[in-house]
Amino acid sequence: MKVAFIDFIKENSPGLGKRMNALADGARQAGIDNVDFYYLNRLKHDTGGIVRYIKFREKIFPFNYFDFFFRRYRIIEKSVNLKRYDFIILRYPFGDPSGVKFTLKYNTITVHHSLEISRYKSYLKEKLSPLIRGLKIIRLKLEILFGPKILEHAKGIIGVTDEIRKAELSRINNDIPSAAISNGITVKNISHTGFKKFDGTNLDLVMIFGSINPWYGVDRIISAVNRYQGSVKITLHIIGNVIKSDLRHMASDFSMIKFHGFKNGKELDEIMKNMNLAICTLAFFRIDLNEACSLKTREYTARGIPFVLAYQDTDLQHVDKKYRFYLPMANNDSMIEMDQIINFAKHMSIFGNGESISDYMRAYALRHMDWSVKLKQYIEFVEELGDS
Numbered sequence: 001m002k003v004a005f006i007d008f009i010k011e012n013s014p015g016l017g018k019r020m021n022a023l024a025d026g027a028r029q030a031g032i033d034n035v036d037f038y039y040l041n042r043l044k045h046d047t048g049g050i051v052r053y054i055k056f057r058e059k060i061f062p063f064n065y066f067d068f069f070f071r072r073y074r075i076i077e078k079s080v081n082l083k084r085y086d087f088i089i090l091r092y093p094f095g096d097p098s099g100v101k102f103t104l105k106y107n108t109i110t111v112h113h114s115l116e117i118s119r120y121k122s123y124l125k126e127k128l129s130p131l132i133r134g135l136k137i138i139r140l141k142l143e144i145l146f147g148p149k150i151l152e153h154a155k156g157i158i159g160v161t162d163e164i165r166k167a168e169l170s171r172i173n174n175d176i177p178s179a180a181i182s183n184g185i186t187v188k189n190i191s192h193t194g195f196k197k198f199d200g201t202n203l204d205l206v207m208i209f210g211s212i213n214p215w216y217g218v219d220r221i222i223s224a225v226n227r228y229q230g231s232v233k234i235t236l237h238i239i240g241n242v243i244k245s246d247l248r249h250m251a252s253d254f255s256m257i258k259f260h261g262f263k264n265g266k267e268l269d270e271i272m273k274n275m276n277l278a279i280c281t282l283a284f285f286r287i288d289l290n291e292a293c294s295l296k297t298r299e300y301t302a303r304g305i306p307f308v309l310a311y312q313d314t315d316l317q318h319v320d321k322k323y324r325f326y327l328p329m330a331n332n333d334s335m336i337e338m339d340q341i342i343n344f345a346k347h348m349s350i351f352g353n354g355e356s357i358s359d360y361m362r363a364y365a366l367r368h369m370d371w372s373v374k375l376k377q378y379i380e381f382v383e384e385l386g387d388s
Contacts, residue, residue, distance in 0.1 A: 001034060001386050003379075004085040008040045008076050008093045010068050015210070017041075017051075022186045024050040026371025032379055035089075040079050054079045069138060073102035082106050087155065087382050092116070094139060095147035103153035109382065110151060111158045112168050113183075116143050118288040122214065148172050156385050158378070161291035162314060177388070179381045182293035182315050184374035187302045187365050193273040194358040195305040198345040205341070206237040206272065206305075207279040208296060212246055215289075217282025217310065219250040224336035226253050232342055237275065239263050272303055276345050277327075280309035285331045301325070302365040304358030306348045308341060315368050323360045 007020050017039055024037040028050065037051045045055035056079045058064040067075060072093045082088060085106075092110040093099075102108065120140040124133065151157060152172045159165030162180040169178055196204065205225075209216055218238075225236050239260045247254070263271060272278075278300045284292050292311045300307045310329040319325065327344040329336055348357055367373070 001086045001382070002084060003035045003087045003089060003382055004038060004080060004082065005035055005089045005378075006038045006040065006076060006080065007091045008072060010042065010072075017053075019183075020051050021049075022184070022189075022371050023375065025186055026184060026373075027375045029370075029372040030375050032375055035375075035379070036085075038080055040076060069135075069142065070096050071098045072096050073098040077102065086386065089158075089378065089382070095143040095145065095150055097142075097146055099146055099150035100153065103150050107155045107385075108153075109156040109158060109385070110154050110168075111160070112164050113160050115164060115167050115288055116147065122287045126214070152176075156381065158381065160293050161289075161312075163289065163291035163312075177381075177385055179377070180314065181374055181377045181381070182313070183295055183298065184369055184371040185295060185298040185302060185365070187362075187370045190299055190302040191269045191272075192358070192362050193269050193303045193305065195272075195303075195348070196274050196276055197349040198276045198342075200346065201232065203232050203234045203277075203342060203345055204237060204275045205234065205277050205279055206239065206275040208239045208299075209242070210240050212242060215281060215283050215286045217284075217286075218247065220282045220310075220333075220336050221279050222247065222251045222257065224338050224341075225256050226251055227335070228338040230339070230342070232338075234338065236279075237271065239268065239271065272305060275305060277341065277348070278305050278307040280307050280311075282308075282310040282329065282336070283331075283333075284311045285333075290331055297326075298365065298369045301361050301369060304361040306344070306357065306361075308344070318368055319364065320360075323357060325357055325361050 005023065007016060009016055020037055020039045027035050038054055039051050040054045040056050042058065043055060044053045046053040056075050059067060087107045087109060089109045089111060092112050094116055120136055120143065123136050148171045151168060152174055154176060156176060157165065157168050157178040159168055159180050160182050165178050165180045207221065212218065221236060225234050228234060234256055236257045237260060238257060241262050243259060244254055260271060280297050281292065281294050290312055293313055293315060297309060297313055306325045308327045308329060310331045316326060327341065
């Protein structure tokens with residue numbers, strides 16, 4: 001059985017390119033050799049690696065944008081010889097008229113990373129130019145009109161959470177096979193930095209993100225830090241392409257926040273090993289989600305630094321209660337109490353020793369979060385469809 005795994009990306013996205021390479025590397029580690037990985041994009045063409053980068057042909061402006069809105073699946077079909085494959089695993093590129101014929105013609109499994117309609121409605125709540133707002137409204141209407149028709153003809157649906165899987169199934173009238181397979185990481189590529197024990201006096205928290213999105217909930221943790229009146233000195237370290245002016249609408253006092261800018265490699269490792277706790281996403285309720293599989297959760301687990309989060313993650317369901325290395329918060333707009341976080345930091349630091357918790361987290365990431373594990377789950381699902 002031959003399988004094509006395809007990402008179609010209209011805009012350049014280094015993060016998604018790295019993800020596809022991690023997927024392909026995970027397949028190789030797992031001994032899976034019947035899957036070809038394609039990354040369709042506008043900039044790069046290179047078919048010599050483990051991921052085949054395909055620069056798709058596009059028309060001149062504005063005709064290219066007509067294709068991006070109404071013929072995405074046709075672009076995919078023109079870019080890859082799909083007749084070579086028994087099944088196509090496709091990161092869902094949202095709905096358009098060409099998708100209905102596509103899923104009728106090919107054995108397609110769609111992979112969903114978000115609730116598409118909620119996501120576009122969330123965008124429309126932001127301050128947007130009239131042009132961008134108009135384009136978002138068009139995409140939303142296309143998804144509402146054509147999304148269910150595309151999914152009804154798909155051979156299977158994969159959601160990165162069970163919540164998303166169920167939501168996608170609820171949009172269609174027929175019952176088709178489905179699975180929940182969360183995002184993974186390449187554990188070997190992430191340094192096992194561990195964490196600094198909390199000394200009861202200075203608490204160093206870290207949050208990593210590339211840009212500001214409302215569902216990150218940065219405002220919730222900033223508000224909690226600024227409201228705290230206790231004796232512990234708290235510093236919130238923010239890593240990413242974010243500056244103080246980006247957060248002006250969230251707070252006026254930034255004395256307890258340290259901006260590091262973008263960091264990676266040894267610079268990032270040096271910061272992370274001196275942190276007590278990490279902060280994950282805190283406001284998925286803003287896009288109607290309770291479950292998620294954030295890559296940062298997986299990175300923190302592989303690094304061995306305990307963390308705070310405000311969502312359910314199915315990859316954490318196997319954690320031994322004795323070693324629970326995460327602190328769940330309410331997924332709503334309620335106030336976060338710093339005393340809870342301080343007590344959690346104390347517990348992580350006095351339980352056995354920091355190294356034992358950190359080692360447990362690293363081993364857990366290898367068993368449950370590595371891409372090699374996830375790729376096996378993808379292939380098992382495809383094989384079940386092939387046998388049915």
